[in-house]
Amino acid sequence: MSAATQFHTDADRTTADEPRRAFIRKALHGYEIKRDESKAAFSDWQQARDAAAAIKYEGVNRLDAYLREFEEKFTARGGKVFWASTSAQAREYIQTLAREREVKSIIKSKAMTSEEIHLNEALEQDGYEVVESDLGEFIQQLKHEPPYHFVFPCMHLKRDEISALFEKELGSAPTDSPEELTMIARRFLRRQYLKADLGISGANFIVAETGMISITENEGNARLTTAMPRIHIALVGIEKVIPKLADLALLLPMLAIGGTGQHLTCYNSMYGGPRQEGEVDGPEEFHVVLLDNHRTRLLADAQQRDALHCIRCGACLNVCPIFKNIGGHAYGTTYQGPIGSVITPHFRGLQDWKHLSAASSLCGACTEACPVKIDIHHHLLHNRRNAVAEKKVWWERIIWFGFVQLMSRPWAYRLSTRFAPLGQWLHPFLQNSGLDPLHAWTSTREFPQAATTSFGDLWRARKVGSK
């Protein structure tokens, strides 16, 4: 089944599930209230957005220089940097490293890049035990489901569903308490941290100036993932680079506000390489895999380059009426929501993924919410244009050809408005049949009654009358 057909099928199913939609709406509304409270702490939120966009603009537009600066400083402290052009190269590097270092058990903290390159599957095929330590990701892993939302992986699940899942997979007693559910996961995960000899994470920012990566989280699991195992690998998209450490003073709060609405995420850590002499903890080896995987393709697109500004805060998903109604899984992508609809065609092919850009009312709530001012909804429009420029659909071509003929000739257009009432009179004979041209509308909504006289004709009559 094509991705587009799958999308329609899934969206049909999820939009019909009103209780789940209401559950998601309520959760996201809660974040929205918190977000607005936290935004109020800024003297000028719009100016903060401008400043954040300027930082990301600088990072993305001088990507080459900043990434090299990062590499130089990070390797000076004994860290290793691997430049992966493709997902296959990134997987291979990590798989080879795990094999050569005789790794047995792997613990992971949340990394969407790892979802993007299907790292878990590759490592599991090699026979390693791979455990996700972010609570949401852990739950999704047990459920054998991809994340629902790239910031809140299991936001679609209710407490009783998680309890049932834990009961089935971990043998725990059923419970209704979120604290108890967390403790069940915690007890399991603590053992995994001790056992693991390789930790894998992503990163939220790469700081060129200091040669460090920044990880922000709420559970402390990334700290344990980076501190306990003897080897650490961070798999990071190249667009995450920012020039200066001081830039985080703005970007970390904006990331938190955009996602959860918090002023700042609970744990914010900087990592500059492996354990240094005299230090008591940290991995013996620290690798950073810089992942391109078609990001440079997006970089080459001058009009849509700003999509690389994305800090993956999730703000655009949180406000998106499409996301709220179809849910995260219907997208069928690693990155859901508006930003996912913009970037996925660049990563995975425009013709196969253009339907996501069409599946938008272009309401612009995403663009308004984006803390780094990505022109998200206009990029959906640009994707539509680019898809047509690349390959026209024959029947659409006929429709728009006819449309142009009609709308370029005022007399023909005027004539068509006079026939509209006739068409409407005939409509009931076709309604609910396969021939009904309005079926997509009238199956769920009433169509307005066409006026017997158009405004154009009323105006003409009025002019004649007044003479």
Add this chain to the structure above:
Amino acid sequence: MRVTLFVPCFIDSLYPGVAMAMVKVIERLGHEVDYPEGQTCCGQPPFNSGYWDEARAVAERQLAVFRDAEVVVSGSGSCGAMFKVFYPELFAKTAQESAAQALSAKTYEFSEFLVSKLGVRDVGATFEGKVTFHDGCHGLRELGTKAAPRELLRHVKGLELIEMGEAEACCGFGGMFAVKFPQISTAMAEVKCNSIVETGVEYVVSNDSSCLMQIQGYLSRHSPRVVKSLHLAEVLART
């Protein structure tokens, strides 16, 4: 002032009363109204579908029709945004670029025209009833119109304005989106209409007839009670 009306195609054929109401309000304020008969569609349907060459072909006609107008006023925030925001992009680096920019500069959405250009808040309207206002997304986010329609409604005698929850949420129309993805579009309409019905109002008012087509279409089929949709101009025309 000589005010040139841009009456989008669907208002022309489905909601002529809306355009008539605009004429009534503008004339009541002492201005002259003109309607160039050569106008058709702004070209947004092919534009939003990615067919920009076809959109340009239709848009060129409107550039010519409105060339000599002093101000152009549209009864749809969405079609107004097409003139104001998207024409300059559509005609960028073409021979008509400056014509597109000129049209953009003199185009106003109806409520914005009354409040910002004419400086009017009270148009002398009377309307008995409880009303909620729906912000059309294009008017709201492309044109930045939020306060103007509410200012106008607050000055209508007898009218009580009740804000709905999440007034800025999209109704799910989105042009071709409504028929290409009817299931998503309808789900969005459901959420929107629930917010409207919850306010207890008798009327839902908007400055965009396309949103109202979606909202009324859903309400007429599914609403537990009668809520009537009206364009802002239809409310302001009542005395």
